[in-house]
Structures are given as structure tokens and as C-alpha cells.
Amino acid sequence: MASRGRPLTFDPDAALQRALEVFWERGYEGTSISELTRAMGIASASIYAYFGSKESLFRQVMERYGATAGAPPRNALDEHSTAREAIHAMLRATVDQITRPDAPHYCMLILAAPTGAIENEPIREFLADIRRSQLSAIRDRLRRGIDEGELDASECDVDAVARYYATIVQGLSIQARDGATLAELESIVTGAMAGWSALTTRA
Template structure:
């Protein structure tokens, strides 16, 4: 592939940027940021380092793009599926049931890239860690906004913190080998803490 005729910037004509981003996303999703080396990326993508730099910049820039792709694939910015629920508990059930299924979906990788992709990090990666924390905070805020359909703002914010903590714990448990049935037990227990009143 490296012997193919090159485009400007060093990329071969057969280079498929979208497919390369998908491969990189799945590697980061499965192994975390620091669990994937630059050499592993170039080998998996079938390109040399100059081609990878030309296409994505450095590894950190590639990871940010992979995070964006993951968020789009997993609907991290779209909670509209909750809006038809009659109560906060029903809405949260829809979210947690979907989370439990997604964490062990055979079409994807086990776990959650946003929650388990960088639990600990080298000090040099503090900026990237802050970006992940910001993305998680944005999801908590979106969930709180959505939950206001059924409960007051203060309760919505508390519920959002609780539900996202449950989701993060489920992501770790999925990595530890929990299956769909075991994750459902967690969902069922968590739902007992969520109000069941009909929307206000």
C-alpha cells in the first residue's frame, strides 16, 4: 500500500479515511487511549506514520475524532427516545436498558469509550482527560435537561448524577465480564431509586 501512487500529504490513493477512523475508534474503545500504540495504529490501518499524520495529525487528534465518531454512533447527544415516557422512572429505564444492551452489543466492543477509555492517564495527557470529563459533564447536563420533563430542576440534576454514576459503574462491570442478565439486575435495582410519578 505504501508503494501506491501518493496524493499530496503522503496518503496513498486507496486510503479510506472513514474506514481508518472506524478501525481506530474500535481499537481505542477496546483498549483505551494508552492501550493502543502509534505503531499498532499504523499496522492496523495498513499505512505508514507519514500517512497517518497527514490524515489525522497526531495520536491525540485521532483519538478526539474517534471520540466524536463514538458519540455519534452511540447517540450520546440524543436522548429524544426518552421523551415518550410517562414518568422519570420509565425514562430512566429506557436509558439504562439501552445502556445495558449497548455495553455488551456483539456489534461493538465491550464497555463505553467515554467512561472507560481513559480512567487513569499520564500527566502529559491532562488536556485529553479534561476533554473526556467535559464530554461526560455535557451528557449529565443533557440528561438533567431531559429529566425536567418529569421532575423539578434540582431533582433532575441529582437524578442525572445518580444515573450517570450507575452507567459508569455498569461500563466497568461489563469490562469485568458482566453479561446482559447481570447488568439488568443493576438496572432493576437502580430504578427503585427513581420516582415513578407521571410527568408534571
Template sequence: MEVFWARGYSGASIAELTAEMGINSPSLYAAFSSKEALFREAVSLYLATATAGTLKALEGDLSTRDSVAAMLLAAAEGCTAPGKPKGCLIVLGAANGGPDTQAMQQHLSDCRKETPRRIRRRLERGVKEGELPDGLDLDGIAAYFSTIINGFSIEARDGATIDALHHIVGHAMLGWDALTAPRAGQ
């Protein structure tokens, strides 16, 4: 997982992957059948472990605003975790590539789409519970915060520290009141 996380799908060689796993190429192919299948397994493991706290922050009893802020903080921490590759495998793992990587690019695109869906569900819950007004652009708000998370990955890969990303979270949350204010005529 960490080889793909650090190098991306195209950049991770079979030699690097087998060396990291402590196996030879025939064993890798016997266990996973292909580099693509191994990548999909690595992505599943990443989602279950490295990013689990990010979207989990949207669950629980925090207010909608505090849930979104906790999600952003968790994402920032995940992108800058000590001893781990910087950034996010889901954002950076197959950002570029030729025709041979299109399936992996699509797989990661599908994974990334889960973030705004989960944010939207939390916003819907906030509306249902009367914490947020009806009529908000929930898709737009979800896309805004999802885009910030995706941006953390690039910033972290370029050397941003956890403090720098926390600073960005603070700025992002300054927009909360404007994004969630009742619209005129409602």
C-alpha cells in the first residue's frame, strides 16, 4: 500500500512492490493475478485504515459544523502523518497515466466521489435535525469541502506541514456561516 501511496500506480514497479512485500514476482501474481488487482487491494486497505477517520468524523453526535471541521482536521493529519507518504493515495495514486492506467484512474475517481456523498449525507442530517435551513446548495457545500480535502493532498506532497494545513482548515471554516445561511426569500 505504501509503495503505491508514495509512487502512484504507474510509478510503482513490480520489483519495488515485491521487495516491500518480501516475495518474488511469481508469488505476487499467484496471490493477486496482476498489478491492477494488487493496487485495488491496496486502495481497499488504505480506505479501511489510513483514511477511515476522515469520513468517520462525519458520524456521531457533533454538530454538523464541528463534524465537517473534524473531518478536515483528520484529512490534514492523514496527509501529513509522520513516517507515511505525504498526501493521499486516493487523490494522487493515478492522477496521470496513459491508456494502461485508465481503469485505475476511474477506480480512484469512483473512490473520491464517496467523500462529497458522505459530506452531503451529513449536511442532509443537519437539515433534518433543524440545525441547517432547508434550501441550501448541499451539493455545492459538499463539493467545496471535498475539494479542500483533495487540495490537502497536493499541499502535503509539496511539503506543507500539519500546522499549515490546520491553518487552511481554519480559513475554510470561516466560510461556514455564509455557506449555510438561509437564502433570501426562505
């Protein structure tokens, strides 16, 4: 974030929240600086002076997103005593977040910049890194299940199971964007968890 020499004439926190809403609605490439200035209520010069480039602003937006809408699914992995309960809670929290009535029905990590111009590759890689960290978090929770005796290391392919449930998370977001209802998404979660035993005891 750039240093500021004059007193601010706007609330940076409120401006960042409005920027998040625009990026969430339109995606990274679909959002222009002019749309951001209108939504944030500040001049483009103030955006560049305080937040940096559009890319820098988006990275700050995603940090905020991760601390708000992205937090419940991540926290669910640590808040339950068994790996199965933790994974189930993560999926349920994902469904809750992507069907909120006050926000677009998709996860920004999945769909804010899935494709686009080559000059925006750093943003796509930035989001991919966060998704990889989610995969690692799921993998770590499964390994904890092994350490605690819930899962058998000789039968559970931790990487395969982690990738399966990470794929379910990503698929839920696409289904929600395409109009799937809360009940339909919950049925996906039910189906995904029905396969838990087969997934975690396969040699």
C-alpha cells in the first residue's frame, strides 16, 4: 500500500469493501477502474495512491474476502473432532457462503479470474496459489485423522481424498453460479460424504 502524504478524505475500509463487491459481481477482468471509482466513491488517483494498481487492489480485496466469506469453510477444518466431521462441515459452510442472499452465488477463489488475457496471468496464479493452500489444508486435516487413529495410513490415499473434496468445493461454486438451489447443493454434499468410507479405506 502506498504511503500517504495528505489526510485521507475517504474511509479505506469502506472503500475496500465496495471494491470487493464490484470484483465479486463482475470478476477481475470484467471490472474497470471507472466502475471501481464509482463504487468506491473516490477518484482513480486516490485508488492508485492508496491501494496501488488494480492488481494490488484486487489482492487486498482477496485478503479481505479470505478473512470474511472465506473464513467459515477454512475454520470448519479445525473446529471438529474427526476428519469426517471436519470435511462435512467445510462443505456445508461452503454451501452456506455461496448461497448467501446478499452476495453473488459463487466463490471468488474459483471464478473471479478463471481465464483471460495473458497479462492477467499473475492474478490467475495468485488465485491458484490460494486454492492450492486450501487443498493443503484439507490434506493436513486428513493426515491429522491418521495421526489420531481415525484413518488408516495404509488404506487412505490422503492426496487423492483431499483432491476429491477440493474438487467438490470448486464444483459447488460452479453449480451455484449456474443457478443450483440450496437444497440441490446440499444433496451434492450428502452424496460426497456418502462415499467417505470407500474413499478413505481404498488401498
